[in-house]
Amino acid sequence: MEALEEIIKQVSNKNKRNLFTFLTGAGISSESGIPTYRGVDGIWIKGTQFHKPEEFGTFKYFKENPEEVWQYSLFRKKMFENAQPNVSHYELVEIENILKDRFHLITQNIDNLHKRSGTERIFEIHGNNREIKCSNGCKEIINLPEEIKGKDIDEDLTEREIELLKCQECGSWMRPNILWFDEYYNERTHKKFSALKIAKNSGILFIIGTSGATNLPIAITETTLKYGGTIVDINTEDNQFTTLIKDKKNKIIIRQTATEALKSIKEIIRNIHFT
Numbered sequence: 001m002e003a004l005e006e007i008i009k010q011v012s013n014k015n016k017r018n019l020f021t022f023l024t025g026a027g028i029s030s031e032s033g034i035p036t037y038r039g040v041d042g043i044w045i046k047g048t049q050f051h052k053p054e055e056f057g058t059f060k061y062f063k064e065n066p067e068e069v070w071q072y073s074l075f076r077k078k079m080f081e082n083a084q085p086n087v088s089h090y091e092l093v094e095i096e097n098i099l100k101d102r103f104h105l106i107t108q109n110i111d112n113l114h115k116r117s118g119t120e121r122i123f124e125i126h127g128n129n130r131e132i133k134c135s136n137g138c139k140e141i142i143n144l145p146e147e148i149k150g151k152d153i154d155e156d157l158t159e160r161e162i163e164l165l166k167c168q169e170c171g172s173w174m175r176p177n178i179l180w181f182d183e184y185y186n187e188r189t190h191k192k193f194s195a196l197k198i199a200k201n202s203g204i205l206f207i208i209g210t211s212g213a214t215n216l217p218i219a220i221t222e223t224t225l226k227y228g229g230t231i232v233d234i235n236t237e238d239n240q241f242t243t244l245i246k247d248k249k250n251k252i253i254i255r256q257t258a259t260e261a262l263k264s265i266k267e268i269i270r271n272i273h274f275t
Helices: 002-013 026-032 059-064 066-082 087-102 113-117 159-164 192-200 215-226 240-245 258-273
Strands: 019-024 103-107 122-124 127-134 141-143 174-178 202-208 230-234 251-254
Touching: 002 202, 002 230, 002 251, 002 258, 019 087, 019 192, 019 215, 026 087, 026 258, 059 066, 066 127, 066 174, 087 103, 087 113, 087 258, 103 192, 122 192, 192 202, 192 215, 202 215, 202 258, 215 230, 215 240, 230 240, 230 258, 240 251
Parallel strands: 019 103, 019 202, 103 122, 202 230, 230 251
Antiparallel strands: 127 141, 127 174
């Protein structure tokens, strides 16, 4: 941890490119009981046993099977609502409280746990489970109506729910405001350019609980490296980020759980900022 302490000190003393950015993925929510995406008990396997994720989790599949996808989405809503933020989520809130404007969180998670734990400076680059938008491209993004509750996996949509899930402008199905496998990142839903701007100005980027299987997190990491920032890879095993940074000087690899690592990072930051 000495090398990490030294880097944190250096970034704390910089006037430019001095943001502390945390990039999180499904691994940070696994302690809350939410399955990761690609593991053996992955969320794409539960409830979708007849489909491959890259087939089921697509806009194309939604257009053909909107009710089935909504049923599954409301099953996940119930799972997310029954889960509670864990220690890692709260450690990040404490770090944000110390760093204030110099803290940013970029998350791939749609589960709302970072928001529920109290994080404010957050970019949800895969969208979130709270909002819906028209599948036909009408502009407005709105909150999922409160009347629509989470469901068991075999529970059908009611007629009233179907009515609420139709666009008031054009009558098309509304869809979850999330990124599917056959879609591209944009600024409106995924804060693509905002996230890359944060990455450019980050003195240090902590990667926690994500393997780097999608391209914007990789681009964020490359951007931070390009502008001289340090990458801290906090995962329990090697991943695509590890491969990306293996020949770089400005990197630190930590093989610990998110909670263990974040407690240490919080203490280092607190000591620097309050001594």
